[in-house]
Amino acid sequence: MTAVSNSYPTEALRAADAAHHIHPFSDTKSLNEEGSRIITRADGVWLTDSDGNRILDGMAGLWCVQVGHGRQAIADAVHAQMSELSYYNTFFKTTHPPAVALAERLAKLAPPHLNRVFFCSSGSEANDTVFRMVRHYWDQMGKPDKKVIISRWNGYHGSTLAGTSLGGMKAMHTQGDLPVPGVHHINQPYWFGEGYEMSPEEFGVMAARDLERAIDEIGEDKVAAFIAEPIQGAGGVIIPPETYWPEVKRILDERDILFVADEVICGFGRLGEWFGSQYYGLEPDLMAIAKGLTSGYLPMGGVLVSDKVSVGLIDKGGDFNHGYTYSGHPACAAAALANLDIIENEHLVERVKNDIGPYLQERWIGLGDHPLVGQARMKGLMGALEIVPDKKNPHKPFKDVGVPGLLCRDVSFEHGMVMRAVRDSMIISPPLVLSHEEADHLVATARKTLDDTHQILKRNGFLD
Numbered sequence: 001m002t003a004v005s006n007s008y009p010t011e012a013l014r015a016a017d018a019a020h021h022i023h024p025f026s027d028t029k030s031l032n033e034e035g036s037r038i039i040t041r042a043d044g045v046w047l048t049d050s051d052g053n054r055i056l057d058g059m060a061g062l063w064c065v066q067v068g069h070g071r072q073a074i075a076d077a078v079h080a081q082m083s084e085l086s087y088y089n090t091f092f093k094t095t096h097p098p099a100v101a102l103a104e105r106l107a108k109l110a111p112p113h114l115n116r117v118f119f120c121s122s123g124s125e126a127n128d129t130v131f132r133m134v135r136h137y138w139d140q141m142g143k144p145d146k147k148v149i150i151s152r153w154n155g156y157h158g159s160t161l162a163g164t165s166l167g168g169m170k171a172m173h174t175q176g177d178l179p180v181p182g183v184h185h186i187n188q189p190y191w192f193g194e195g196y197e198m199s200p201e202e203f204g205v206m207a208a209r210d211l212e213r214a215i216d217e218i219g220e221d222k223v224a225a226f227i228a229e230p231i232q233g234a235g236g237v238i239i240p241p242e243t244y245w246p247e248v249k250r251i252l253d254e255r256d257i258l259f260v261a262d263e264v265i266c267g268f269g270r271l272g273e274w275f276g277s278q279y280y281g282l283e284p285d286l287m288a289i290a291k292g293l294t295s296g297y298l299p300m301g302g303v304l305v306s307d308k309v310s311v312g313l314i315d316k317g318g319d320f321n322h323g324y325t326y327s328g329h330p331a332c333a334a335a336a337l338a339n340l341d342i343i344e345n346e347h348l349v350e351r352v353k354n355d356i357g358p359y360l361q362e363r364w365i366g367l368g369d370h371p372l373v374g375q376a377r378m379k380g381l382m383g384a385l386e387i388v389p390d391k392k393n394p395h396k397p398f399k400d401v402g403v404p405g406l407l408c409r410d411v412s413f414e415h416g417m418v419m420r421a422v423r424d425s426m427i428i429s430p431p432l433v434l435s436h437e438e439a440d441h442l443v444a445t446a447r448k449t450l451d452d453t454h455q456i457l458k459r460n461g462f463l464d
């Protein structure tokens, strides 16, 4: 057995990377000048880079490594599956045991009204599937005018055409002339950045009513679905005010449109429930899943389908002309099953709810006293620190939005920890296996990072 391990000097790898590898969401020109960071090994919550530095993975890879890195049981399950049936498709009246077992397992784990799953290889593909599925559903139900999908500014639903279009990232829309027609964006429930002139409770209701206004303006007879993340991840861990989801739920209950929960981050224990929808008491008609489904060991996503949607999609008959070569891939399904075994056997969901979640939240929110921090927030194991130029006037952003965040991210790396910057919010989403000791280390490193960033920003005239 062989892995692509590191037998080259860092500089040689950097040069080859710069010459041949185009990175996602990167300015390749400046990255090539600077040189990529090279990760060579990972174990538990720790990464090792090509110079031998140990780095605490505060982002669980990209929000996905729920069970921590290097779990032999998943590697073994994939190896065994590949030795028996490495690949077969699920088209043409065919299935295979791993796909069946995973579909059944997910139906058991999901809320009771979600009993079927469509498999794909990523969160983006899940949302592309959603896009076609909700429109097809309404066609099948004899309401072909219901085509518009409502989503939110600064939501993230992936990087494919439908994912980018459903998402509300303007910097993504400007490349590729998106969104595609038929997507309508409403405001996000971002109290700290956009709603602070009201109480969070008032703002939550107002942001929810943006949905009501949009449906009523477009016409309920033209709206197919509303899609949203329970908590926005890539948008900056935007935790909606407590009034937001109850008001959205009221609006949806009164109107005949589908609700799609994008659970790609919030699913599989991140919020201390199996799904973020359960955390907020939502009853989605469809759920997009990926990331934590396999803890990132292999790429896999899916769409969980409710009994209600099954009526249009399945009971009415006819082909759904959609699918991927790797839908239900046996090795990926085996990885997912082994990953779910670990989550269950180690009680990781309960652990986030009752143990490491509250433990880290208390300490993370304690960072709110730092002079650079305007707000510290966290639910489950996803958190953000808003860094600001003037703590006494905390909602006023930096003049060069994003520059202090990137600086802070680099300082964090130098101190041996991954935090991600979204604008000037510092984001964490650590593996669910994080120990108390590692949580203490995470918070201490974050504080040191804030101290150093504060000094650098002061020296360079960024602070008010």
Ligand SMILES: *Cc1c(COP(=O)(O)O)cnc(C)c1O
Residues within 6 Å of the ligand: 063, 121, 122, 123, 124, 125, 127, 156, 157, 158, 159, 229, 233, 234, 262, 263, 264, 265, 290, 291, 301
């Ligand atoms: C990451 C993400 C996606 C896209 O998933 P990919 O696997 O990167 O395609 C979609 N929705 C949300 C909420 C995500 O965080």
